[in-house]
Amino acid sequence: MLTRRLLLASAAAIAFAAPAFAQDKLNVIASFSILGDVVQNVGGDRVEVTTLVGPDGDAHVFQPAPADAQAVAGADVIVANGLGFEGWMDRLVEASGTKAAIITASEGVTPIAFGEEGHDHGHAEGEAHDHDHEHAEGEAHDHDHAKEEAGHDHGHDGHDHGAEDPHAWQSVINVALYVGNIERGLAAADPDGAETYAANAAAYLAELDALDAEIKAAVAALPENRRTIVTSHDAFGYFAAAYGLTFVAPQGVSTEAEASAQDVAALITQIRDAGIAAVFVENIADPRLLDQIASETGAKIGGTLYSDALSGPEGPAGTYLTMMRHNIGQLTGALSQ
Ligand SMILES: [Zn+2]
Structure with missing residues (x-):
């Protein structure tokens, strides 16, 4: 009996200690693995980075699970690529009710329109129909249906967001811009870390x-x-x-x-x-x-x-x-x- 009570007591102590430890670090969600690595480089020891779409995962067709909404709900900061890459992000953020600050890493990048460089294979049919957008936003209010909705209209999103090519990270110069945006966003969320973020960013640049x-x-x-x-x-x-x-x-x-x-x-x-x-x-x-x-x-x-x-x-x-x-x-x- 005594042993059992001790075990329970220590389990409670561990359960109590874990979130307290996690709170020491800024809880940052990155939408996909490449961005997660860049955020980790800028954030260093002050951040705990969780990535929604992991290694070898395809963010274009990602369907957030309830655990993703939970992770987003508990985040201090969310970092997304933007340029229409994460067609599922707005709904996920809304459904989760998160208060996290959102950093759009690609802000300031000069976007390439698709088809601009002769990259126009494969999207002749059904390009950019605006009504899909309203449709997606109109569905975003119900928690329980978030997953099902993601499945419903993900077939349209590629077309909606196809006006700009989202893959800006394939140019290193663009990632330097990402680093600046991430540094500023982290410093705004965690002013005590501003010097650290600036030093980390400079080293990574x-x-x-x-x-x-x-x-x-x-x-x-x-x-x-x-x-x-x-x-x-x-x-x-x-x-x-x-x-x-x-x-x-x-x-x-x-x-x-x-x-x-x-x-x-x-x-x-x-x-x-x-x-x-x-x-x-x-x-x-x-x-x-x-x-x-x-x-x-x-x-x-x-x-x-x-x-x-x-x-x-x-x-x-x-x-x-x-x-x-x-x-x-x-x-x-x-x-x-
Ligand atoms: Zn892609």
Whole structure:
């Protein structure tokens, strides 16, 4: 009896101690893994970062679970990419009733409109119908139905938000902007940490600078006629604009819409005619379509690119810095021969 009472007492002590410890740190939710890593770099020891869409996860088709709403409800700060990437975020925030400050990491980025750089495969049908937006907002008030609603209209969101390409993090210069926004947002939520956030941000910006120079040098070393490549979905528009490669994809800027047979046929013709150097699969996408395209054209599979999510910590792309270095390694490995 005594033992049992002691066990209960110590269990209660642990249960009591855990939240008190967690409260010492700023409780920050990042929408997806790449952003979570950037936030962790700026926040350092002062923040506890939770990521909604984890490693190898696809944020385009994410459906928040009740546990996600709970996590959001308890957050001090939420960091989202913006640019329409997280079509599910507004509803999640509203349903959770959270009082958290919200940081939009991409604020100040010059958006690329999709289709601007010839990335216009795969979204010919059903582009931007405004009524979908009202529809989504009108449904957002009921807690219990949050999950079901997410399932309902996620088929439309890719089109609603398709006006801008959300994948701004594929340009290192944009991530430097993310760092500034995150630093300011964390300092506003936790003024005592302002100096720490500024110092962390400065150190991380130096690493980003080095990475940016590395990517530019790697691309400059590639033969001029081997700079066009195929990926599953159009995630590399900002990378293309910043570093001078050309990407074509059978799917649009969201993975929600399936590639049409016409788009795939057009792409196959393009690969045959233009002598595209290599085809890359993505960590978040089913590789079968790309395997088919490669076998029909004789293009080789150049490797796996990490587009919208990190790998797990043991994988080759566990942080933003290693992800970008991994991608450039895959690209130069396939294109420089
Ligand atoms: Zn994407």
